[in-house]
Amino acid sequence: MENRFCSITAGVNTCHLCFEKAFYSLKLPQRPHRKLPRMELFRCGHGMCASCYEAHTRAAGCFKCPWCRDGCSYIFPSFPHSAAGPPKSSIATLSELVDEWSESLDLLYTTRSPFILLHKQIFEKEKNRQVLCRDLRVQAAKEAAKREEKKKRAAEREKAVCGVCGKATFTSAKQLEAHTRAKHQ
Ligand SMILES: [Zn+2]
Ligand SMILES: [Zn+2]
Ligand SMILES: [Zn+2]
Known part of the structure; x- marks a missing residue:
């Protein structure tokens, strides 16, 4: 898989605008976090x-990434879209794309949309991290054992230690037993 620039990881992230924590779910549609x-x-x-995004788009009218000035993806009206309402003309976030494609998520997942490629990359990275953690845990357990x-x-x-002659150079209880049998019985 090609490696794309991505500042977001699975799970808890820090928003670089308000420095509050925000959650990136690996599920599509993304599962909301409790808090x-x-x-x-x-x-x-x-x-x-999401709070900064709402404030940012309201303030800016049309969306541009504040870090790189990248804009929106424009979608064709013939794309399958949800029955929830008229299709959006532009998509700025993964969740907007997923909303738009909510009836055909399987199909969406096979596209080479940059959102989907990034999401897969985040997913892949998290899976590798989990495997690594598991390997480390297994390794640690082995060492502890x-x-x-x-x-x-x-x-x-x-x-x-032999109770009869006091010899204490045995490397195991078995050796002591053998010694006792051989010398003192
Ligand atoms: Zn924020
Ligand atoms: Zn950007
Ligand atoms: Zn002895």
Whole structure:
């Protein structure tokens, strides 16, 4: 997959306009967060929280990304669109695109729309991160088990002293048993 510029990651992001937290859901349509506003994704890979986006578009009239001045995607009226209302003439965020295509999300997912390519990239990155975390957890668990085993063996060695002759150089309880059998029975 080509690597596109993207300032947004899965889950909690910080909005670079208001510095509040906002949530980017990997589900399409995006699942709202219990507390946080949605992190809106633009086709340029920038984004801002939904509250800033509303304020920004209201103030600006027509949308331009405040960081790179990239504008909207214009959609053709023949595209499938939701029954909810007339089609938008322009799409500035992933969620607007998803609203517009709500009847044909499967189809939307196969397009090379920059929004979808970015969303897939965010998804992919999150999946890789999770795999990495899992690998690290497995690795840490293995090391902890090894340390535990070492400790157990050390404790065993400590206890392996012959009660008859006092010999204490055994490396395990088994060795001590063998010694007792051979020397003292
Ligand atoms: Zn914001
Ligand atoms: Zn931008
Ligand atoms: Zn002995």
